[in-house]
Amino acid sequence: MNRRSFLSTAALGAAALALPARASWAAIPDFDHDPIQALPLRGASLHVLSGMGGNITVLSTPDGLLQIDSGVPARGASVVQADARLSKAPITLLVNTHWHADHVGGNSAAAARGATIVAQDKTYDRMATPQTIDFLKASVPAYPKSARPALTFPDRLTLRHGGETLKLLHVAPAHTDTDAFVHFTQNNVIAAGDLFFNGFYPFIDYSSGGWIGGMVAGIDQMLALTDAQTRIVPGHGPIGTREDLRRSREMLQTVQSRIELLVAAGKTEAEAVAAKPTKDLDGVWGGFLFDGDTFTTLVYRGLKAHGASEDRKSL
Numbered sequence: 001m002n003r004r005s006f007l008s009t010a011a012l013g014a015a016a017l018a019l020p021a022r023a024s025w026a027a028i029p030d031f032d033h034d035p036i037q038a039l040p041l042r043g044a045s046l047h048v049l050s051g052m053g054g055n056i057t058v059l060s061t062p063d064g065l066l067q068i069d070s071g072v073p074a075r076g077a078s079v080v081q082a083d084a085r086l087s088k089a090p091i092t093l094l095v096n097t098h099w100h101a102d103h104v105g106g107n108s109a110a111a112a113r114g115a116t117i118v119a120q121d122k123t124y125d126r127m128a129t130p131q132t133i134d135f136l137k138a139s140v141p142a143y144p145k146s147a148r149p150a151l152t153f154p155d156r157l158t159l160r161h162g163g164e165t166l167k168l169l170h171v172a173p174a175h176t177d178t179d180a181f182v183h184f185t186q187n188n189v190i191a192a193g194d195l196f197f198n199g200f201y202p203f204i205d206y207s208s209g210g211w212i213g214g215m216v217a218g219i220d221q222m223l224a225l226t227d228a229q230t231r232i233v234p235g236h237g238p239i240g241t242r243e244d245l246r247r248s249r250e251m252l253q254t255v256q257s258r259i260e261l262l263v264a265a266g267k268t269e270a271e272a273v274a275a276k277p278t279k280d281l282d283g284v285w286g287g288f289l290f291d292g293d294t295f296t297t298l299v300y301r302g303l304k305a306h307g308a309s310e311d312r313k314s315l
């Protein structure tokens, strides 16, 4: 991933989301391959399609194709072509890990080919109504009915596809309040959605209920299902291992505890940023999507919003 391809991917995201470029640069961080690359994940049947916004995991079986997430809207046709190169079987199931445009943008294209779209209840709710992403200053209109999930679940759902048993697990608010990850139990693979950005500071959508403490808790739920052989598909970044996920968790918990102290001490957002709480981490984590100051701002706002919603609950 170089700077130039990151910028062109960001421009793609801006076009896909119909946002001003400055507001959307963080929305679609990913590898920028043209054409989309199918990376081997496990055996002959599991692949990751990389280069269309969020990573897409594809399980191909003689019975049909199952896809986790569908990329940005502008690449819908390219994803269809990439699927066709993997298998002649039709796409039958599409799981969305959450409601963001870089994960649901190809939904209509998949539904038009006969896929049943599956997601957590709140993914449907947010896709069915206009949304705003405060940090990106983005307004997102409601999705057409054809793009919305047909089958939704509150907490967990088991899907059986080919010989594989997939467990879909919703977590408490983390990246958003709509997140679900997918555990491929036989293949020992987890598709994490945006609960995992591999190798850099993540986006956390506090205007959809997300906050850093939820990211840590969601990662703990995934870690409990892993061993040294588990392969983990992040929402963005390269395919990872349990160690990669652990490192991300440790970073997040460190940042959380430091910024919580600043919030508890009554620091304003500007004072928290000026305190440089992530200074020693920025060299490793701050070079791709967010620098330390931007991530501090994001985390600070998430902690404030989460604290305010907890206060409302306790009234």
Ligand SMILES: [Zn+2]
Pocket: 098, 100, 175, 194, 235
């Ligand atoms: Zn997301």
